[in-house]
Amino acid sequence: MLRQAAQPVETFDAELRRLVADLRQTLDDSNGAGLAAPQIGVGLRVFAIHPKLSDGELDHLVNPQLTFPDEDEQDGIEGCLSIPGVYLDTKRRMNVTAKGFNVHGDPVQIVGSGLLSRCVQHETDHLDGVLFLDRQDVEGQRRIMSTLRAASWFDEVGGPEPVVKVSPH
Template sequence: MDFGPDLAQLVEDLFATMYAARGVGLAASQVGDPRRVFVYDCPDDEDVRHLGHVVNPRLVEKDGVVLRGPEGCLSLPGLEAGTERHDEAVVEGVTLDGDPVRVRGTGFFARCLQHECDHLDGLLYVDRLTGWRRRRVLRRAARSSRSRGPGG
């Protein structure tokens, strides 16, 4: 990966897009960029704010209790479903400068880290759903796309 001004611009654009959509995280793949980068501005369960970016992230640890909690996605606006995630997660990667970074999250922030890593592996939270939860959110997504019409 080229660690020059183009990458810095991507991170800046990801933050701007995430804030405009009122999200807490955004992966480059969500805006059609194939680079393995995500940004976040996300609280944990103690309402401590976590702000940053990770280039070439790897989810190296998922631990703790598996909890089902509400999860939405900027790729599926207006939809959410109870999704199982570990309540502790660790992501390793590098910064824009190529410096190693290790991000540890708990609670909601752990959910965010797992969610964004999933995007970079080609997954949406609905891919983790089964049974009626999956059917329900897919029906709602289909109705939502029909109501927006072509090009919506």
């Protein structure tokens, strides 16, 4: 599921409201900064972010579309709830504008920089089937794949060898 592009939300109904509530609760329980629907096994273009990141105004986005107002970049440590215990310096754009919809289908926009921008980009990557591991340089990807293979939980996951993808952003 994490390597597949999520489908756009077409129906803004009670099921979507339950999904957003589940994302919020799971995010709250995990003390994370953001959580995308594919991370809980739902292939829809929806993510939740911690309310403190957006000053409590908007804590989710449906069908996000990102634009970048400038070329400024930031480096910083990034982790992922789907890959516990792995934290990597990850380059992201410093500023972002994310347009989409709220759970009721109303158009909304998130404009952010720094940590909010990082979180919005990370969660949108999940909706595109991209992991933050994919943003590492070739040597960094080799090191992290070696570390993942050595992790105690790796054999429990099963399935084919992980694939590193190129982010469309």
